[in-house]
Amino acid sequence: MPELPEVEVVRRGLARWLRGRTITAVEVLDPRSIRRHALGTEDFIGNLENSTVLDVVRRGKFLWMPLRSEEPLGEAARGEVMPRVALMAHLGMSGQLLMQDPAVPDEKHLKVRLHLSSSDGMPAQLRFVDQRIFGGLFVTSLVPTSDRGPGGQGETPLPEIAEEASHIARDPLDPHFSFDDFYRKVRARKTGLKRALLDQGVISGIGNIYADEALWRARLHYAKPTDTLKRADAVRLIDAAKEVMRDALAAGGTSFDSLYVNVNGASGYFARSLDAYGRAGEPCRRCSAVGLPGVIRREQFMNRSSHTCPVCQPKPRNGRW
DNA sequence: AACGCGACCTGCGAGC
């Protein structure tokens, strides 16, 4: 499934092929994939046709493309400020954004097809393929950011953010990510540490897998109370999150040159490099290296699986540590 | 405010 590093791989790939291209036609093959576009299919298409993609920007797992309308301004619109809009994408569990040549047969789960203005040697279609339909596309407004920084990571950073992504915090790979902001928000919460990590308003881009991995690397238990979290523990946790994401990004980066921007590009990383997630019943690598008997345990938490080593990530006692 | 849970989906593997 696409996690933040995979989405960043997709962003970089798309930016390379899409910047400056004009959307000439749009086909919505399954309206469920644009259900977050409240005004329906026709409005969705109308907003995209004859628009030019200015950039591809990401915050957390949200990806958006600021658009410039190519329609000549009418008499009525002259002098008015055109609302800035963007095509928003979320890959959900199984979404893919593929640059594709028209000759390539439709993918089994092809949901939306964008036809692009021709450009030398560049594929003429952007396809949104999604098996489980947790992801989707919609058109949204761009709004000013609440701080001075850019809305997200892109080639030409703008001080604007897609409205639907404006409520989420910066992610650990964001150059403007602030540890102090994160720590302040965490301490203000009264909950377990993993719940805060998965709260996109506290820190974005961390899903179930990376939460377990970051906690394992930082030797912290998922239920550790946030309101008493020590600064040093928070530093270790954020460092671990950055590290595991950068490792994954490096692994997924091998497909940067591919024409086919594919979220499955990093799947190999998961099979090899995870220390906690999916390793229930297997020895903890850190413990076994020093002769300790830790075995990764899988528990239900937040209706999700959580993977911990009971030896090096001990459970907090009495709600305190 | 915190938190649990259902809804949204489909493919896959386990178990019968």
Next chain:
DNA sequence: TGCTCGCAGGTCGCGT
């Protein structure tokens, strides 16, 4: 062999 069932995941929204 073929069926059912549970599970996986991110996000949103509702009820407590």
